[in-house]
Amino acid sequence: MALVKLKxxxxxxxxxxxxxxxxxxxxxxxxxxxxxxxxxxLDNKEExxxxxxxxxxxxxxxxxLHSHIPQLPGVGKNADELLPWLKNHIFPxxxxxxxxxxxxxxxxxxxxxxxxxxxxxxxxxxxxxxxxTNLSFEIAKEFGIRAFIGKVMxxxxxxxxxxxxxxxxxxxxxxxxxxxxWHGENGxxxxxxxxxxxxxxxxxxxxxxxxxxxxxxxxxxQSHLAENQSEVNFIKSLxxxxxxxxPTNTHIFKKSNLLGExxxxxxxxxxxxxxxxxxxxxGTNIIHCPTSNIFLQSGFMPFRRYQDHKINxxxxxxxxxxxxxxxxxxxxxAIETSKIVNVVSYARPKPILTAKEVFWISTLxxxxxxxxxxxxxxxxxxxDADLVVIKPNKLFNFYCNLNSTEDILQSLIYxxxxxxxxEVYIRGxxxxxxxx
Ligand code: GUN
Ligand code: FE
Numbered sequence: 001m002a003l004v005k006l007k008x009x010x011x012x013x014x015x016x017x018x019x020x021x022x023x024x025x026x027x028x029x030x031x032x033x034x035x036x037x038x039x040x041x042l043d044n045k046e047e048x049x050x051x052x053x054x055x056x057x058x059x060x061x062x063x064x065l066h067s068h069i070p071q072l073p074g075v076g077k078n079a080d081e082l083l084p085w086l087k088n089h090i091f092p093x094x095x096x097x098x099x100x101x102x103x104x105x106x107x108x109x110x111x112x113x114x115x116x117x118x119x120x121x122x123x124x125x126x127x128x129x130x131x132x133t134n135l136s137f138e139i140a141k142e143f144g145i146r147a148f149i150g151k152v153m154x155x156x157x158x159x160x161x162x163x164x165x166x167x168x169x170x171x172x173x174x175x176x177x178x179x180x181x182w183h184g185e186n187g188x189x190x191x192x193x194x195x196x197x198x199x200x201x202x203x204x205x206x207x208x209x210x211x212x213x214x215x216x217x218x219x220x221x222q223s224h225l226a227e228n229q230s231e232v233n234f235i236k237s238l239x240x241x242x243x244x245x246x247p248t249n250t251h252i253f254k255k256s257n258l259l260g261e262x263x264x265x266x267x268x269x270x271x272x273x274x275x276x277x278x279x280x281x282x283g284t285n286i287i288h289c290p291t292s293n294i295f296l297q298s299g300f301m302p303f304r305r306y307q308d309h310k311i312n313x314x315x316x317x318x319x320x321x322x323x324x325x326x327x328x329x330x331x332x333x334a335i336e337t338s339k340i341v342n343v344v345s346y347a348r349p350k351p352i353l354t355a356k357e358v359f360w361i362s363t364l365x366x367x368x369x370x371x372x373x374x375x376x377x378x379x380x381x382x383x384d385a386d387l388v389v390i391k392p393n394k395l396f397n398f399y400c401n402l403n404s405t406e407d408i409l410q411s412l413i414y415x416x417x418x419x420x421x422x423e424v425y426i427r428g429x430x431x432x433x434x435x436x
Contacts, residue, residue, distance in 0.1 A: 008056030013364035029385035034428030061120025061386035063366035066316025074320035097127035150195030207256035250275035290333040292321030304350035331358035355409035389423035
């Protein structure tokens with residue numbers, strides 16, 4: 001059994017929603033069981049040799065709760081708002097995942113880029129293709145990453161999808177087979193997540209059947225909700241044409257039984273009080289994707305107002321609506337969006353999000369949403385060693401007050417040129433990354 005010993009300043013999210021700073025310490029883990037065994041103070045000699053600068057920072061691996069693997073080559077295609085963007089850029093791009101040779105290049109690049117930004121746990125959409133989704137799992141296993149991946153389910157030919165869509169039965173069959181093959185694989189690092197794209201591309205039958213199967217097997221479910229006003233109206237009219245009584249798009253998910261503690265809904269910008277109450281009472285999680293919300297001109301999610309409800313909110317990069325796989329970039333835009341909400345609302349301004357809050361949300365908060373906070377999310381003996389080693393440069397030390405956790409986190413979030421992400425470990429195993 002090899003013991004790995006790292007030395008540095010540890011930023012550790014705590015149970016009460018705070019982030020504590022543990023002054024220069026030793027962090028030890030075994031790379032046979034991958035668990036942290038000890039966090040201990042430096043000995044006298046090590047203490048003496050210490051400079052007053054921060055040389056190493058150790059943080060828990062970051063957790064991205066929403067992104068799309070096949071959309072990586074579509075980053076920056078800033079044509080339109082959501083629906084025309086999907087039709088003109090995204091659907092044709094995702095269709096290319098019917099070639100495994102092409103898909104492999106994109107999948108590898110996606111994981112390499114995200115790992116080099118410090119992400120160790122991923123919740124991802126693949127494409128509608130079973131084979132390419134299978135390949136995503138194979139490559140995730142090869143990399144040794146922790147991931148929830150789902151085949152995109154669509155059985156409604158919205159906006160003239162460029163290739164034939166699978167039937168409802170086929171969507172279900174393919175997803176179940178992938179779940180059977182991959183859920184719990186690689187020592188439990190891999191999970192299957194049922195992925196009905198959004199109500200606009202799924203029949204009521206598909207939504208209902210998906211909910212039934214996912215709940216039966218205790219699987220997670222992911223989808224999109226209330227991203228922009230035209231999308232909301234488009235979906236509403238689709239279901240009205242079928243004479244289904246659903247006052248809001250949240251009611252579509254409620255009626256199909258898709259809501260619950262294991263459901264992650266991206267965006268959720270345009271929700272009435274009643275819809276928020278439905279999400280709250282069902283324990284459904286909201287995934288905030290501020291970069292994408294700006295890029296596609298979708299709007300600004302009123303984070304603080306949603307906090308009046310007991311709803312868990314996580315963060316997702318939503319590539320390619322979002323242009324970056326970096327969660328530090330996502331944290332930055334979450335903070336900036338909280339300022340914009342203050343500027344554009346006529347209500348009394350609410351406190352802006354803090355660096356500590358967005359960091360907690362991207363680590364322990366996200367692990368709680370995924371119900372794996374007994375394994376990851378913070379750095380404590382007994383938890384898995386999913387962690388990132390960061391090397392600040394001189395500028396970093398010039399910029400911040402080294403005794404302030406908020407200051408250090410602000411530098412990580414706002415000043416990516418002042419440090420290097422040097423090493424990434426998942427369950428105690430060092431992952432090869434492209435340094436940047
Ligand atoms: N709604 C349905 N599909 C998508 C997608 O791929 N990206 C985003 N941002 N919203 C969606
Ligand atoms: Fe998305």
